[in-house]
Amino acid sequence: MFDTVRQAMAWVHTGFGLVLGYVLMVVFFFGTLSVFDREIDRWAVPETRFAVQPMPSFDRVLAPVYQRLRPDPADLERIARRVTGELPDVASLPLVSLFAYTTHRDPVLLVGAEFGVPNAPLDPADDHLHAHGRAQVDPRSGAFLPENRLQIGTDFFYPMHYSLNASPAIIGYWVVGLAAMSMLAALVTGLLIHRRLLRELFTFRPHKRSQRSTLDLHNLTGVVALPFHFFFALTGLLIFAAIYLPVHDSLLRPLDRQHEVLEAAQTGLPHEPAGVPAPLASVDAMVAQAKARWAQRGIPGEVGFLTIEHMGDLNGYVSIFRAGSDRVALVGEGIHFSARTGEILHEDPAPSAVHAVSEFLTGLHLQHFRHWLLRWLYVLGGLVGCVCIATGFIFFTEKRKRQWAHHSPQSLRSVDALAVTAVTGMVLAVLGMLVANRVLPIDLPARAGWEERAFWYTWLCALLHAWVRSTALLGGAVSPAWREQCIGIAALAVLAVTLNWVTTGDHLWHTVTTGYWPVAGVDASLLAVAVIAFTAAVRLYGRGAEAASSAVEPVEASRG
Amino acid sequence: MADVAWLWLAAVGCFSGAVWLALAKPVHWAQVMSATAARRHPALVLRCLGWLALATALAACLRADAPTMAVLVWVMLLVPAALAVAMALAWRPAILRCWGAAVCLRPGSSGR
Numbered sequence: 001m002f003d004t005v006r007q008a009m010a011w012v013h014t015g016f017g018l019v020l021g022y023v024l025m026v027v028f029f030f031g032t033l034s035v036f037d038r039e040i041d042r043w044a045v046p047e048t049r050f051a052v053q054p055m056p057s058f059d060r061v062l063a064p065v066y067q068r069l070r071p072d073p074a075d076l077e078r079i080a081r082r083v084t085g086e087l088p089d090v091a092s093l094p095l096v097s098l099f100a101y102t103t104h105r106d107p108v109l110l111v112g113a114e115f116g117v118p119n120a121p122l123d124p125a126d127d128h129l130h131a132h133g134r135a136q137v138d139p140r141s142g143a144f145l146p147e148n149r150l151q152i153g154t155d156f157f158y159p160m161h162y163s164l165n166a167s168p169a170i171i172g173y174w175v176v177g178l179a180a181m182s183m184l185a186a187l188v189t190g191l192l193i194h195r196r197l198l199r200e201l202f203t204f205r206p207h208k209r210s211q212r213s214t215l216d217l218h219n220l221t222g223v224v225a226l227p228f229h230f231f232f233a234l235t236g237l238l239i240f241a242a243i244y245l246p247v248h249d250s251l252l253r254p255l256d257r258q259h260e261v262l263e264a265a266q267t268g269l270p271h272e273p274a275g276v277p278a279p280l281a282s283v284d285a286m287v288a289q290a291k292a293r294w295a296q297r298g299i300p301g302e303v304g305f306l307t308i309e310h311m312g313d314l315n316g317y318v319s320i321f322r323a324g325s326d327r328v329a330l331v332g333e334g335i336h337f338s339a340r341t342g343e344i345l346h347e348d349p350a351p352s353a354v355h356a357v358s359e360f361l362t363g364l365h366l367q368h369f370r371h372w373l374l375r376w377l378y379v380l381g382g383l384v385g386c387v388c389i390a391t392g393f394i395f396f397t398e399k400r401k402r403q404w405a406h407h408s409p410q411s412l413r414s415v416d417a418l419a420v421t422a423v424t425g426m427v428l429a430v431l432g433m434l435v436a437n438r439v440l441p442i443d444l445p446a447r448a449g450w451e452e453r454a455f456w457y458t459w460l461c462a463l464l465h466a467w468v469r470s471t472a473l474l475g476g477a478v479s480p481a482w483r484e485q486c487i488g489i490a491a492l493a494v495l496a497v498t499l500n501w502v503t504t505g506d507h508l509w510h511t512v513t514t515g516y517w518p519v520a521g522v523d524a525s526l527l528a529v530a531v532i533a534f535t536a537a538v539r540l541y542g543r544g545a546e547a548a549s550s551a552v553e554p555v556e557a558s559r560g
Numbered sequence: 561m562a563d564v565a566w567l568w569l570a571a572v573g574c575f576s577g578a579v580w581l582a583l584a585k586p587v588h589w590a591q592v593m594s595a596t597a598a599r600r601h602p603a604l605v606l607r608c609l610g611w612l613a614l615a616t617a618l619a620a621c622l623r624a625d626a627p628t629m630a631v632l633v634w635v636m637l638l639v640p641a642a643l644a645v646a647m648a649l650a651w652r653p654a655i656l657r658c659w660g661a662a663v664c665l666r667p668g669s670s671g672r
Contacts, residue, residue, distance in 0.1 A: 199585060202645050203587075204646045204647065204649070204650045207650075220642075220643070220646050224646070326626070327626055327628065328629055369629065371629060371633070374633050377633070377639065377640070380639055381636060381639055384643070
């Protein structure tokens with residue numbers, strides 16, 4: 001079928017790139033935005049624009065919060081379908097376990113809980129019958145944040161990165177996983193088909209014809225950020241390994257459950273509740289003790305994650321984990337206390353070599369660390385990845401333009417329209433959502449849903465626009481959709497910044513001079529995007545005019 | 561704030577390393593250096609200097625952060641460094657001339 005290995009590799013590279021490149025583009029772009037997800041949240045939810053808070057007092061602030069926390073209605077509906085009989089009143093469901101989670105970038109605290117369900121399961125093997133509830137809390141007062149606020153960064157852009165916000169999410173996980181696998185394959189095949197890898201490592205020839213310079217840029221962005229591309233695709237797969245290879249919940253399920261019981265016996269942390277009610281000792285005293293233990297071990301730190309298992313039971317225990325702000329690994333150094341007496345039951349030992357490597361690999365992807373330079377370098381890495389994928393598409397269409405304009409004009413138009421939608425259209429969708437976030441009335445019912453609709457509809461409009469305008473391709477020109485959408489990006493970005501100013505009073509000068517970097521950073525980035533998009537549009541117009549004046553006989557667009 | 565100084569040093573080291581490694585390739589050396597200087601191409605020296613600068617950058621990263629973090633910062637700093645060199649070579653190769661000149665002015669070769 002192929003004469004050389006290189007030809008075969010090129011076929012794999014192009015095939016994977018073309019089929020899953022669109023997904024990869026989404027994954028890279030939203031991954032890049034997720035580096036600053038908390039900051040985007042501050043921009044989108046002005047009520048949360050206050051200083052970062054440490055984990056608040058459990059006894060004074062959080063205990064009443066959990067009393068008010070209720071299961072998520074959607075989750076209750078799902079549970080109701082898995083059990084016999086009617087579910088009892090929501091308020092009567094007992095809280096059996098809880099968690100609180102914060103990082104060094106969070107003013108608000110994420111709290112969550114599992115509620116016991118007394119009904120019998122329809123399937124006797126259904127051994128995890130809990131209703132879940134979660135909420136964002138102002139740690140200064142313990143007040144819940146209003147429910148109709150969408151934290152666009154953490155609740156929309158970040159899930160978009162790993163699940164495409166698909167419903168059910170498992171479809172998204174698998175598509176993204178396939179894309180990550182194909183990314184690894186594309187990287188390896190890309191290296192194999194590169195003719196002059198080392199000799200042209202630093203080569204970019206913008207003045208050559210567009211096919212050459214596009215390929216240069218594709219190679220350059222792929223090779224210089226190769227470690228980033230490789231490790232992020234790999235660690236992304238590792239983080240979700242249990243979803244892609246769910247042996248612990250299928251083939252090895254009995255072994256997995258037995259391991260849980262054995263581990264509980266070894267650590268002394270009860271696996272099952274005793275069924276005997278017991279009061280909760282002061283959790284604040286446990287937190288103080290945990291912090292003292294960390295300081296003793298030479299690793300003073302803040303609490304990042306706190307959980308209580310078997311709440312209100314004799315076997316209840318409190319686990320306190322140190323935040324990983326000062327390292328690559330995430331939360332760790334857990335210390336576990338008896339909930340009834342406040343005594344230390346178990347202290348996590350230092351991680352084994354395998355565990356440490358695993359923590360490093362997941363930590364480098366999930367980035368809880370306090371290192372702003374590295375964070376920005378990740379943004380650069382992500383954007384370089386986007387450029388690499390986008391130039392791959394452009395090279396593909398440029399190379400086949402002449403030929404396809406005769407043979408299969410519709411295919412050419414589809415590929416190009418999808419490329420425009422995946423590049424400029426995606427930015428437009430994000431900006432459309434940010435604009436909607438600022439203009440929708442604050443008390444609009446299901447406001448979050450409208451913000452999401454604004455995102456999807458803007459993207460759909462971008463696709464239609466790109467398709468309609470792609471007829472120009474058949475004449476050998478670059479689709480005008482590129483430059484028109486660039487103008488749209490510039491306009492929407494400026495509009496978003498202006499709307500933030502008008503609706504909250506936090507204009508860029510104010511946020512910069514008061515040092516409120518989360519919002520200042522988002523605004524400044526939006527303005528930078530506007531400038532870049534405008535410059536790109538001007539250049540594309542220039543090129544379009546040039547091409548028009550020197551155009552040879554255009555291909556007849558009769559089939560288009 | 562001494563960490564910031566070390567990170568600056570790391571950034572400069574990565575960039576310089578990338579420049580010297582690029583200049584070690586004849587085509588880029590010819591692009592950057594003037595016709596007279598371009599005649600002699602000290603490829604080996606440039607390559608050694610490049611790797612030395614990258615090693616210095618890694619050492620600076622290790623001074624600024626814990627080793628696991630430092631390695632990440634170093635690897636990621638190589639991205640803007642290499643990109644900047646490629647862009648400079650494409651549009652303004654002359655601004656990289658002083659890196660090449662520094663090699664030509666080595667005590668051993670200054671007399672020629």
